[in-house]
Amino acid sequence: MTQSLTTTAPDQTAAIGPGRLILVVGPSGAGKDTLLGLARAACAEDSNIVFPRRVITREASASEENEEVSIGAFQEALTRGEYAMHWEAHGHCYALSRAIDDEICAGRTIVANVSRTVIGAMRRAYADVVVVSITAPPNVLAERLAMRQRSSDGRLEARLGRTVEDAAAAPDVTVVNTGSAEYHSRQLVRVIKGGKWDD
Numbered sequence: 001m002t003q004s005l006t007t008t009a010p011d012q013t014a015a016i017g018p019g020r021l022i023l024v025v026g027p028s029g030a031g032k033d034t035l036l037g038l039a040r041a042a043c044a045e046d047s048n049i050v051f052p053r054r055v056i057t058r059e060a061s062a063s064e065e066n067e068e069v070s071i072g073a074f075q076e077a078l079t080r081g082e083y084a085m086h087w088e089a090h091g092h093c094y095a096l097s098r099a100i101d102d103e104i105c106a107g108r109t110i111v112a113n114v115s116r117t118v119i120g121a122m123r124r125a126y127a128d129v130v131v132v133s134i135t136a137p138p139n140v141l142a143e144r145l146a147m148r149q150r151s152s153d154g155r156l157e158a159r160l161g162r163t164v165e166d167a168a169a170a171p172d173v174t175v176v177n178t179g180s181a182e183y184h185s186r187q188l189v190r191v192i193k194g195g196k197w198d199d
């Protein structure tokens with residue numbers, strides 16, 4: 001497990017700061033949305049910590065409160081430069097609004113569930129990036145995806161088979177989410193608040 005919490009972009013003058021950008025990543029079914037939901041509730045009183053809604057071309061569900069857009073609206077917004085980052089996966093398009101840049105410039109911390117494919121670009125674009133990988137063994141992922149029953153998930157084998165090979169995607173912190181969600185969410189909250197995460 002690694003825990004050097006801060007990565008400084010090579011060109012400080014170009015990087016967006018001074019607030020922190022916490023990128024929560026990991027395979028489907030690992031528990032990212034679950035731990036984020038609990039961490040969000042735990043940070044509700046702190047207006048300096050922001051959990052932006054993701055823009056996604058799929059319907060919102062019980063496990064996730066996203067801003068649902070059509071593929072046409074997504075592409076128009078992308079052309080207008082309205083997204084700070086965007087990616088495609090599982091047959092959907094995802095993005096985070098550029099509004100996060102204003103929050104980071106104001107010194108706030110942004111926490112979001114993103115694709116491992118955007119980590120390298122985000123490390124270059126932002127001054128203070130922390131990548132938190134949420135993981136679990138393959139059999140646990142399979143059980144959890146079967147249990148989640150999110151209608152938009154499509155073929156679970158395809159979700160379970162997705163891999164991302166990118167050296168820039170190495171995390172700063174890894175949480176193996178096999179204990180209670182409450183316990184691991186407290187680890188995530190410690191990272192978000194800038195403390196030691198594994199006390």
Ligand SMILES: Nc1ncnc2c1ncn2[C@@H]1O[C@H](COP(=O)(O)OP(=O)(O)O)[C@@H](O)[C@H]1O
Pocket residue numbers: 026027028029030031032033034035063144145147148177178179180181182184
């Ligand atoms: N620590 C945990 N223990 C048991 N079940 C969990 C835990 N974390 C998440 N889950 C369950 O696993 C399923 C997948 O979690 P989810 O947060 O949707 O994963 P992800 O966002 O990484 O795809 C959900 O049904 C959730 O309730």
Ligand SMILES: O=P(O)(O)OC[C@H]1O[C@H](OP(=O)(O)OP(=O)(O)O)[C@H](O)[C@@H]1O
Pocket residue numbers: 025026027028029030032033088089090094113114115116117159162163164
């Ligand atoms: O490129 P990857 O690192 O594999 O990630 C691909 C996408 O999958 C996850 O989203 P989604 O909410 O659709 O899936 P999940 O909740 O099942 O992880 C993750 O947040 C990314 O948006």
